Amino acid sequence: MTKQPSRTIIEVHILQTTAPGNLNRDDTGSPKSVIYGGAMRARVSSQAWKRPTRQVFRELLDPSQLGVRTKRVVELLSKRILAAEPNIESEQAVNLAEIVLADGAGIKLAKPRKKKDAEDDQGEEVLQESTYLLFMGNRQYDELASIAVEASAQADAKAAIKNSKKRIKKIITDDRSVDVALFGRMVADDTDLNVDASAQVAHAISVQEINPESDYFTAVDDAKQESEDEGDSGAAMIGDVEFNAATFYRYANVDANRLNDTLGDADATAKAVGTFVKAFVSSMPQGKINTFAHGTLPELVVVNVRDSQAVNLVGAFERPVEPDYVEHATEALVRREQELDTAYGIQPVNTWIIRVGEDTKAAEQLAQKVSSLQEVVSGVESLVADRLVQE
Template identity: 65%
Template sequence: MTANRTIVEIHILQTMPPSNLNRDDTGSPKKAVYGGVTRARVSSQAWKRPTRLKFRELVDPNQLGIRTKRVVEVLTDRILRLDPAIDPETAQKAAQSVLQDAGGIKLAKPRSVKKTDDADDNVNEPDQSTYLLFLGSHQYDDLAAIGKEAIASGGIKDFLKNKDVKKRVKGILQNDRAIDVALFGRMVADDTDLNVDAAAQVAHAISVQRVDFDSDYFTAVDDVKQDSDEEGDAGAAMIGDVEFNSATFYRYANVDVDRLLDTLGDANATVQAVTAFIDAFSTTVPNGKINTFAHNTLPDLVVVNLRDTQAVNLAGAFERPIAGDVVANATKALVEREQEIDAGYGTTPVHTWVIRVGKDTEAADQLAARQPLRDVLTELGDAIASRLVQE
């Protein structure tokens, strides 16, 4: 194992009431078979999205990325912000050329728009990238500055096809310092030079116990018909059903702090990224069917480990489904698994922090004394900063 690594991992036990957090293509809650029994499952993507959106409240938006196909529209807006006197159509042409001619980004008309033979007609409807593109806000600003230069040159396409200009644009696209892009990564199949390796890994959440799935039959009554029907026929105007389950989930994620620093190139930004990730991952839930179930819970238990060896997923604690007092027994199983793994493989964390609620999670005190989330984030940030300075 490599010494002096810095890896932060988070283990969560979280009880969800009846809910449908993450649906499959039939509308049913996702599931998995683990330890020979059916478990409730929430995909990593379903929890990463609310985590990433929470960053908008925790981090300066200028330090974040924008994931969209509407890249031309976003860049056009940035060019107009630099100089509102520029004609919007000219700004749009410059934006398209910056991305496509200089940047090599594949663009196409939106599917809903039929391309005409008249080029002027097509200008009003911006092209879109053929895939979701995750670019940092600062990158758009830098690209907008080049777009403004292209407009001022009097020949947009000729300016942007210049070898040196194309090199500048490529450099901007590759040198992404957005916090969420660095954490979650970026894949561009058409240009692997633009790929960013994710510093964070997020596991699919699975229930610690065997879970049965239920269905909620519902009706919707027509208010006007109910009030006016003389025959008293207040029959439903709509009927249906919603599948759901309830479970205590084991959630796990880790952040390779060294890889994150390599991408961001700044120790302070790296500390901010890690603490924001732990904060957001701990306090968000997927919003699938949330208006129906209002499943806004917070974790029963959060264990944060700072390791210098390797990341360790403790899902094996629940290979045998938990029964009885689920949270209490799951906490004991998690603590036992971590202690035995660390003893057997020499992976004992440099430091551990515990945030917990209620008596059922008391077993976690064997790992570390209970603290509030805010204090944990402060201490974690200080610990990471200290290690990065030493390196």
């Protein structure tokens, strides 16, 4: 009897050199950093790379397959109600949305806290918001809007919505939006609405030691410069901004089995995995991007499919690499994977690599390079679908 695959886990390992920039700031405005292996490293938090990854999803998938993460749930649902039934008054749509969310779904709502020194609302209604960011699919909002419209035709709309509580909960718990399934959802008030994340994203760190630098800048007043009386070389504004430049090791993984548990379809799961790989590889945090134009693409991408467990290879860089950074980082990454695979018997089921330039040649010890990212995505989707069908 053929042994069935037990797990299907997709790993994405990336080496990427960025231009000087401040991709991800801390509370003081400085680029985030971490001490690793006794040396200062540049760091980009997982959250800072998850958001641009989700934004790329919008280019790759239909909106009906995606979710919205927001506190402004009443506003969003009331707009869907009005779109479904334009004859409903705006005030009624808001009231229906509040009842569906609070009484039907059990989501805690409250008026947003007024900003300090903010002016009076001058009679403008301030809509209630959820007390936490709620990540929910577009399809769910449309289905909840349908319930609200149905209830609006009843003599007691509130009672009708309350009687639909089980149906409302089922709509939310059956959320099969790709990004919700990948990144998860936590609802503190009702754990039944939680969705376990099937993707994990590590903080990116530089493979080399870095020393943050500061850019002292000036801004010139154009009108003053054009004046014959006032024209001079003085600046109208001065300031400074911290930045760094580094070769980053980026890592993420997707547990296709857990993702399939949520999406409930092998082909849909395979497509979601492929979308994640493509989006994660090509995304870039936007922090101060207009100042630094730091957007780059990776020098090396290694995608593994494993049937055992996910393995972060960051230990390859516990000792900071020396120039040439990409070449030596590639060699360290390959050496680390080969040693771990041999020591623990966790050789990947399949590996794809994309590499740019001669500095990444050592990666071909892991697999033959492929011609494009799309070839990797197609290969991953096909293998994931085949393995999930066998289970």
